[in-house]
Amino acid sequence: MILHRLLLALFLFIALASRAGAADTFDWRLPPRMPPPPVPTDNPMSASKVELGRRLFYDIRLSGPGCMSCATCDQQNRGFADDKRVPIGITGEHHHRNSMGLSIVAYFKTLTWANSLERHLELQLRRPLFRTKPVEMGSLGHEQAIVDLLSSNSVYRRLFEESFPETDGRIDFTGIGKAIAAFQRTLISARSPFDRYRYGGDASAITIAAKRGEKLFFGDTLKCAQCHQGVHFTDAASSTQYHNTGLYNVDGSGGLPARDQGLFDVTNKPEDMERFRTPSLRNIAVTAPYMHDGSIATLSKVIDHYAAGGRAAQSGMPSPLRSLHVTGFRLADNEKADLIAFLKSLTDPEFLNDPGLSSPFR
Ligand code: HEC
Incomplete structure (x- = not known):
């Protein structure tokens, strides 16, 4: 019994160590004094996942009617914020809060302006995608159509396969969330x-x-x-x-x-x-x-x-x-x-x- 427990502990240790190792091998391209940000163990970084996340971040096909991407309100030349008092969603509704810059978003313990429950980049993006009060990207109800659109594209099929071998490259909103989160973790400004x-x-x-x-x-x-x-x-x-x-x-x-x-x-x-x-x-x-x-x-x-x-x-x-x-x-x-x-x-x-x-x- 004791041997059994020891073996189990050893197995868990090796599994965790190899995961951490995978995250460590990602090239963050950071100046030496800047520590890499924390990365959740169930979403390790990889170059293909970041590339996939970048495509999705800029892809208007992710919004319901297909005319707005994450980058509509999170613009690179504005520190991944925008120049409006408050952003306007796809149906013309005004959001009540200003777009936040994403310059070092991976390091924050909690996300957005004032929500202590919002802690995971993998989940946070569901708000702009799916919320209805106010509507932002208006993707609610269009999930299957969006997945079908991405699935019909060979670049997306390849990137999902490379990024998520554990699901055989399944294209769904869990993968979309993980990839966009991985891309957002690379938005590290440290060379001013x-x-x-x-x-x-x-x-x-x-x-x-x-x-x-x-x-x-x-x-x-x-x-x-x-x-x-x-x-x-x-x-x-x-x-x-x-x-x-x-x-x-x-x-x-x-x-x-x-x-x-x-x-x-x-x-x-x-x-x-x-x-x-x-x-x-x-x-x-x-x-x-x-x-x-x-x-x-x-x-x-x-x-x-x-x-x-x-x-x-x-x-x-x-x-x-x-x-x-x-x-x-x-x-x-x-x-x-x-x-x-x-x-x-x-x-x-x-x-x-x-x-x-x-x-x-x-
Ligand atoms: C008590 C903590 C605290 C202190 C002290 C403080 N800030 Fe802030 N700062 C905040 C918070 C919290 C916000 C966001 C407030 C809000 O949006 O209502 C903020 C917002 C800002 C913003 C706008 C950021 C944005 O993205 O819109 C700037 C610029 C800023 N502070 C600069 C300063 C400067 C300069 C000082 C010193 C004179 C200072 N802050 C002192 C906590 C602080």
Whole structure:
């Protein structure tokens, strides 16, 4: 019996080790200081799966009526966000939240603006595909037609076979989800001028103004790095904390416009009212407009919001629910320009133009 258990343990160890090995052999093409992101054991990375995911990400055949792809709202040159206040679905309905950039999405512990239950890229994409309130890609009810379309294409048949030998290349939404998740894990921006300066030893990669801005950003007065911390410029890679930055106070008690209460909508806990996940600031200069509802047009106005101690405080009604780190500060015009220069140094042109991440259909 003991021998039997030992053999079983050994077998499990070897099985797990070989899985981890498979993930390890994937070439992430990352700078040495950037750790590869976590990968679930039931969806190991492979070059063909990433290629398949890239095709699917850019393929309008994935939407119901066939005129919208993931990339319609997650555009590479905009850090995989878009330039709208809120995106518009295939039937013309407006989403209530701004498109989030995907620059380092693989590292986040939870996904989207404020949903602590959303943890798996493999499943998250079912929302834009299938949700009905509002309709986004409108694929609900068209699942079989979409699978048939993909199955009639020899490139897709080959890529599914190479990517999923365990199912003999079955084409279905489980495989579609796994492949798009694998592609999204490769959306890692780590070669901005700031990276070259801070981690690559290239002292001239960013301007003197940006260096002054870096000091402000990481300093105790502005406190930006309390939440936008570390190499990912967010605490969402190391924790599942959410924060209220004091944007709204419609009722004197810190309330938001009724359509969106932040994390509260998921947890129903009063302390979670208007709490959102900290977005990464990588490529932030190309993802305007800002915040969960796209309600701030420019970086300059985002800084005004924090300087006031939360936008609601600009009209004399600071939110009583705002984070202790959003207390307000005074910034001279030249300091504000320095801070913006620093934020712009996080723009990574190599990532935004990488042909390996762009549409294969061009
Ligand atoms: C208490 C934590 C916290 C602090 C401190 C903080 N932020 Fe934020 N930041 C957030 C959260 C959370 C959001 C999203 C809020 C929302 O959408 O309602 C955000 C949003 C942003 C955005 C918009 C991101 C996007 O993709 O739309 C920018 C830019 C930004 N912050 C910059 C800064 C700067 C600059 C500072 C310092 C002056 C700072 N933040 C301080 C947590 C914080």
